[in-house]
Amino acid sequence: MNYNWDWNIFFKSTGIGSEIYLDWFVSGLGWTIAVALVAWIIALLLGSVLGVMRTLPGKALPAIATGYVELFRNVPLLVQLFMWYFVVPDYLPEPLQTWFKQDLNPATSAYVSVVVCLALFTAARVCEQVRTGIQALPKGQSAAALAVGFSIGQTYRHVLLPQAFRIIIPPLTSEFLNIFKNSSVASLIGLMELLAQTKQTAEFSANIFEAFTLATVIYFVLNMSLMALMNLVEKKVRIPGMMGGAK
Amino acid sequence: MRFTTRLLTTAVIASAFAAPAMAEGTLDKIKSSGVIVLGHRDASIPFSYLANDPTKPIGYSHDLQLKVVEAVKKQLKMPNLQVRYNLVTSQTRIPLVQNGTVDLECGSTTNNLERQKQVAFSVGIFEIGTRLLTAKTSGIKDFPDLKGKNVVTTAGTTSERLLKAMNAEKQMGMNIISAKDHGESFLMLESGRAVAFMMDDALLYGEMAKAKNPGNWVVTGKPQSFEIYGCMMRKEDPAFKKVVDDALKATFKSGEVNKIYSKWFMAPVPPKGLNLNFPMSDEFKSLVAKPTDKSAEEM
Numbered sequence: 001m002n003y004n005w006d007w008n009i010f011f012k013s014t015g016i017g018s019e020i021y022l023d024w025f026v027s028g029l030g031w032t033i034a035v036a037l038v039a040w041i042i043a044l045l046l047g048s049v050l051g052v053m054r055t056l057p058g059k060a061l062p063a064i065a066t067g068y069v070e071l072f073r074n075v076p077l078l079v080q081l082f083m084w085y086f087v088v089p090d091y092l093p094e095p096l097q098t099w100f101k102q103d104l105n106p107a108t109s110a111y112v113s114v115v116v117c118l119a120l121f122t123a124a125r126v127c128e129q130v131r132t133g134i135q136a137l138p139k140g141q142s143a144a145a146l147a148v149g150f151s152i153g154q155t156y157r158h159v160l161l162p163q164a165f166r167i168i169i170p171p172l173t174s175e176f177l178n179i180f181k182n183s184s185v186a187s188l189i190g191l192m193e194l195l196a197q198t199k200q201t202a203e204f205s206a207n208i209f210e211a212f213t214l215a216t217v218i219y220f221v222l223n224m225s226l227m228a229l230m231n232l233v234e235k236k237v238r239i240p241g242m243m244g245g246a247k
Numbered sequence: 248m249r250f251t252t253r254l255l256t257t258a259v260i261a262s263a264f265a266a267p268a269m270a271e272g273t274l275d276k277i278k279s280s281g282v283i284v285l286g287h288r289d290a291s292i293p294f295s296y297l298a299n300d301p302t303k304p305i306g307y308s309h310d311l312q313l314k315v316v317e318a319v320k321k322q323l324k325m326p327n328l329q330v331r332y333n334l335v336t337s338q339t340r341i342p343l344v345q346n347g348t349v350d351l352e353c354g355s356t357t358n359n360l361e362r363q364k365q366v367a368f369s370v371g372i373f374e375i376g377t378r379l380l381t382a383k384t385s386g387i388k389d390f391p392d393l394k395g396k397n398v399v400t401t402a403g404t405t406s407e408r409l410l411k412a413m414n415a416e417k418q419m420g421m422n423i424i425s426a427k428d429h430g431e432s433f434l435m436l437e438s439g440r441a442v443a444f445m446m447d448d449a450l451l452y453g454e455m456a457k458a459k460n461p462g463n464w465v466v467t468g469k470p471q472s473f474e475i476y477g478c479m480m481r482k483e484d485p486a487f488k489k490v491v492d493d494a495l496k497a498t499f500k501s502g503e504v505n506k507i508y509s510k511w512f513m514a515p516v517p518p519k520g521l522n523l524n525f526p527m528s529d530e531f532k533s534l535v536a537k538p539t540d541k542s543a544e545e546m
Contacts, residue, residue: 001345001346001347002345002481002482002483003342003345003346003365004364004365006364014408015408015412016408016411016412016415017412017415017416086434086438090438098439101438101439101440102397102439102440105422106397106422106423106424106440106441107422109440110424187402187427188427189426189427190399190402190424190425190426190427190435192425196402196425199338199402199403200402200403200407200425202338202403203337203338203402203403203404204361204403204408205361206341206359206361206362206364206365207361208338208341208342209342
């Protein structure tokens with residue numbers, strides 16, 4: 001294949017101001033992290049609440065949480081994003097609608113849409129991890145807690161959740177990495193995150209393979225570092241004697 | 248274990264980069280395989296797009312592409328030469344031409360210096376100016392009116408580059424939205440997220456023709472650049488390039504190009520039967536009179 005390789009392309013001018021292509025990747029990485037981290041915090045909080053709801057006694061609360069999971073897990077992420085970006089704003093009351101669509105910086109409104117989308121989508125997945133974490137604990141634990149006079153709130157707070165969260169760190173790590181990768185959907189609504197900047201570099205420079213190779217390396221290094229970080233966290237909070245965590 | 252993994256990784260990387268060398272020319276490849284592979288687009292109206300038959304593209308550029316196929320048949324004395332279609336996107340078109348999947352791509356690909364490093368271009372098949380689409384009531388007449396406004400353009404286009412450069416140089420404070428395709432750009436304009444849409448004028452007329460009320464919109468502003476579309480093929484293949492160029496030049500010279508132009512730009516086109524009403528520009532007329540495979544920046 002007669003492809004014209006040029007690995008110096010990243011240090012060449014983009015023709016816009018004094019920017020070089022590498023600047024685009026740096027700014028893209030910044031947006032990717034900003035989207036993923038904020039969405040992850042929301043997803044973790046909301047997902048934990050939903051996960052607890054699914055394990056509560058009674059009917060109504062578990063049903064609401066189950067309905068939420070089914071809705072957000074069974075609609076493709078991209079469809080959800082287009083709903084949040086194109087459909088939902090059109091149903092906002094005035095003057096909120098005009099403010100969101102016209103007064104707000106387009107990058108901000110795209111950012112809000114994609115963070116909401118990723119947070120709600122990932123919350124459904126976190127919910128399932130939290131639920132299985134709680135259900136993995138022997139039934140006797142909650143029974144014993146209730147028997148010694150803990151309220152339901154206290155049982156979750158002091159007995160179930162501290163163990164459940166430790167159990168689910170590995171699957172949660174995987175969701176944490178997924179949200180970084182899923183954040184690339186933002187490129188489709190014009191947010192200039194890492195993938196959007198990669199495509200832009202590819203189009204502008206015609207050095208397509210170099211651009212996508214650099215993006216691959218950045219995503220890979222980013223995710224490997226996050227994984228290493230989460231492994232550290234897992235080791236740090238491990239309870240000796242549990243989950244194969246020998247003293 | 249470690250060693251096997253490393254070996255495997257090396258093998259994967261090596262195979263990705265060491266694609267088979269394309270020593271033979273495109274004409275030899277077509278002759279030996281009995282097939283010519285045409286690259287086409289799915290939504291570049293009216294240049295190359297899919298309408299009623301999902302297996303067969305139509306459009307202005309495609310009609311010219313078929314002229315080239317006729318010439319190849321004649322040159323190789325293969326009246327039964329088969330044609331295979333391969334859909335390309337703006338991201339895949341260059342690599343697919345380079346790696347031999349596609350022999351000739353005719354769509355709405357601008358001939359520019361960056362792309363010339365990777366592929367060869369035929370003589371120009373169209374010339375556009377980059378302008379603005381806006382609502383008639385918006386009060387926007389030209390580019391200076393865009394100060395501090397939201398403006399949309401399609402990601403990866405020359406318009407995006409020009410708009411960003413203009414914003415930086417003249418400190419216009421525009422908020423530039425880069426939508427993923429022309430349809431989405433127009434949606435941004437129609438839904439009020441942006442006051443104007445900058446793009447190739449021919450494509451703007453195409454979007455306008457698709458609008459709910461085409462009469463509400465207007466194409467305006469002084470063209471910020473002129474761009475020449477060309478068909479793409481592999482580099483360093485003068486034999487094939489000559490066949491392509493000669494076929495196109497003959498179509499220009501015989502005046503047949505005018506008929507093809509009218510069919511796609513001055514008459515109703517599928518799928519909705521819309522008429523783009525886009526008369527031939529002076530720039531394009533002079534390109535037809537004096538065909539060239541140079542990009543607009545070189546002229």
